[in-house]
Amino acid sequence: MKAIIGKSGLTVTCFSIMSATCLLFANPILPKKQSNMLVVKPGQTLYQISKANQLTLRQLYKFNDFNPQADVLEPGTCVYLERKQRKSAQKEFVIVENSATLRQIANKEGIRLKSLMRMNQGSSPDEQLPNGEKVFLR
Numbered sequence: 266m267k268a269i270i271g272k273s274g275l276t277v278t279c280f281s282i283m284s285a286t287c288l289l290f291a292n293p294i295l296p297k298k299q300s301n302m303l304v305v306k307p308g309q310t311l312y313q314i315s316k317a318n319q320l321t322l323r324q325l326y327k328f329n330d331f332n333p334q335a336d337v338l339e340p341g342t343c344v345y346l347e348r349k350q351r352k353s354a355q356k357e358f359v360i361v362e363n364s365a366t367l368r369q370i371a372n373k374e375g376i377r378l379k380s381l382m383r384m385n386q387g388s389s390p391d392e393q394l395p396n397g398e399k400v401f402l403r
Contacts, residue, residue, distance in 0.1 A: 302375070305342045318346050330371055330378035332391065343372055351380045353402035361398045366391050370400055 303314070315322050328345045338344070353374055361370075368390045371378040378390055384401045388394065 301347045302343050302345045305338045305340055305344055307340045309338060309340075311338060311344070314344055320346065330368055330390070332368060343375075345375065349375050349377045351377055352384075356402050358399050358401045361394045361396055361400060364393045364396055366393060367400070374402055376402060 303318075305314075311322060311325055314320075315325050325344065325346075328348055349371070353376055356374070359370065359374065365373075367381055367385065367388055368378055370376075371381045371390075374381075381400070381402070382388065382390060384403070394400065
């Protein structure tokens, strides 16, 4: 058996030494999978992020739970490049430190805001939660 990889990414495999019986297998060259999130650098905009990652602005807004009044991205903010999970795979809950909001917790933990609000009824997305409050992640 002999395998030859051509420039086009196709593999030709010959099974018989005496005859020219060969099969052609396609091995497409796939791009590396993008990371599912990135951290905003100073001066970076959503438009720049969308173009660099071949996404539309609408997709970025759908994947992220940005505050509708916030137009400027702060450096250090996490921007998700694909849809977030409905619940946490690792943690069952977090204890609030430094009076965070559900929107901030959803972004930090990579959970959809709508799901987080459903699990923690009675809180609005931008309400400051008191220190020590338990926020359920699943």
